[in-house]
Amino acid sequence: MTYQGTAPASAAEEMLPEAKPGPARRLVDAIRYGNSVVLTLLAMLCALLVGAIMIVIADPPTRSAMGYFFSSPWDTFTRGWHAISAGYVALFEGSVFNPDSLYSNGHTPIFGPISNTLLNAAPLILGGLAVGVAFRAGLFNIGVQGQLIMGAICAGYVGFAFRLPPLLHLLAALLAGVIGGAVWGGIAGWLKARTGAHEVISTIMMNYLALGLLNYLLGISGFQAPGSNQAISRSVHGTARLPHLLGPNLSLHLGIVIALLAALGCWWLLTRSTLGFSLRAVGANPSAARTAGMKIERSYVVVMLISGGLAGLVGCSQILGTNHALTGDIDAGFGFDAITVALLGQASPRGTIFAGLLFGAFRAGGVVMVANTGIPADVVLVIEAVIVLFLAAPALIRAIFRLRESRGGGVGVGQLAKGWNA
């Protein structure tokens, strides 16, 4: 009897944390064992090293110096270093801050780089959320590209075909975009629920279908810009455009605010709502969720509707904010970048915001890097892929940097999506 009485108390005592280590100690521990922030930074370091190697290879002076490496090795290093630093400095100046802007008397705005970063971050965050939400329910939505195209088509059509009062027009266009994306995503979810068609295949196919539809629409009257034989649509009326945030000279528009609000919404959905709980349950273990009375088929449809709707917002941000007219390239690669953003952000809304900002900076800086140094922009793509690749395998980073095995924690991207049979 007495044993029964004391046992819980002693168990509770054991579970009490040991004396809390000081901040310095915790920092050392974080570095020695590698928490997720440290691992992310190390992955970025590795990726930048890979990028540096590519920059050196692409740089003609360095390559010619490599030709006489053994007679004068120092040349290779100085020229290589010059190429690398020029490339990464351009990347930084294009995305965060350009010191020249301080002395240019307002010719190059100080907030220009940041504006470009945020401009690119908005669709990346929205797309990352779209992929991330689907991940949490165990689905791998590769169809953001198609969904954003459908969103852009619908939002654009409402934007240029109707005349409505200012605010109402913008809201109507946004709604149309969300619905367009949601329907396109929902079809894939419905196919999965109804026929078992794997969403990886069906969403890829629906990407191509959306592209085909877009190409068709860009050639018919009613969509195509009047008097143009280019594949470009009419322009969205001013009443349906997303307003600029930092004055008319900088391109940053309301899309970034929509993205942050969407992230907040996703956070609430996933952590605070019943629907989100059942979605996560289905994602973690479909059989257990079914046993617990959840309708997993319904979850598939619902989560793909939500995911598609978020992807539709990417299309809205593009057509109502950045471009104002549909072209064949309205997707601009955001569809697939969304996947890497979601992976880097570990499918959590907060992580997705940071990942979206980082990749947005890469995109903004990449443009300046190409213009200033002539380094091919694809270096940025490789850097992004390497970051995600390393982060997906924390054990590899630990092995490279000789970190101790973690005591739990680490990066869990690897466990998010399941195989074919899940």
Added chain:
Amino acid sequence: MTQRPPEDELVVTHEVVEIAVSTRRRTIAGIAIIVTGLICLLAWGLGSKAGDAAFALSDIADKHQIPFVRIPGKAAGVVLGLLIVLLGCWHLARGFSARSMRWVLSAVLLCFVIAFLCWAGTGDPTLQLSIFGLLQGTIFLAVPLILGALAGILCERSGVINVAIEGQLLAGAFAGALAATVAHNAGVGILAAMLAGAVIGALLGVFAIRYAVNQVVLGVVLNLLVLGLTNFGYDALMQKNTEGFNNPTVLAPIKVPLLGDIPLVGPLLFDANIIVYCVYVLIVVVDVALFRTRWGLRTRAVGEHPKAADTVGIKVSRTRYLNVILGGLVAGLGGAYLTIGAVGSFSGNISSGKGFIALAAVIFGRWSPRGAVGAALLFGFADALQTLLSASHTPVTVPSAFLSMLPYLATLFAVAGLVGRVQAPAADGEPYLKG
């Protein structure tokens, strides 16, 4: 005491268990077939103009011309449509077994396509639809798909999901073009392409097997990595010096002595380059090896139940590494076909989603080489049909944008409708961690 039978009397019998298809599913399928037949009857048959459709069965440049085959468009549509309706009625009334259903659906599809072609070719007396061109296009487009699908099967049968087929094709195409140009030798290009595919395969293997990274995620990231690397190489090397880096020798077609002289079949199948012959061999080899050899049995064991395989002494990780790298070699060959086997030079993202279609073929073919080859041929045919129709003036001009959707729509219907819930190898995508 029961006497244990001696070892050689243990006979494994294969029994085909016929599972009764549910009535509801049968009704839906039957009605769907009848509707298809009616479309065929009304649109392609009665909607056809008067006259014959002419089909060319030989290449224009060929010495031995086969005379055009002429089929009256209206009659063909009506007869074939009625045939499909009859099949549908039979399925409604009596029901085909699940096993024969595959053949029935193939027959329905074939009738429908032939009726469509007759409709498309009727009305304009000067128009000849080149069936030869259609079939040649099918093979041309299906070769990379078949190789990609075989690569996928090799990986996935051993339990590693391969979404990186796209990346392997692209890497193979790039390396093939580069090496063939630098070495002035197409053979070196083929080897380099296979090696490049194998390197991506090895990366897939290391991350999937050793570091237990989710394999679908991994595949997508590897595709991105290869896209970035090849685009970079294309911008930094090939575009600056096309002569020196992107001007490979194209593989010449080799005519097989006797078989090459058969009308229609000869020029179609036996007057091709070395990669196409490799495809014939590989299809048979993979199919036989997977189901008839010790290696195949081990591969499938590792893919279905790695723990059991480990218990009887099969090295799970080693088998998987071997298969993933073999798959990479095969996919790399498919990549080589895109550059040195066909157009000659590399251009950015030359694989343009073929790897994903190959992946769909793997799933559509239920992870069996024969099924996947059939699926790859079907996708190739849909693609070739699209090219044929956009090139010739059919009675009603279908916008080319819609025609270009045809292969993807076919895939979507195939994956959703015909296959339904497929069963992948049981341990596909699951890392095996000992202990």
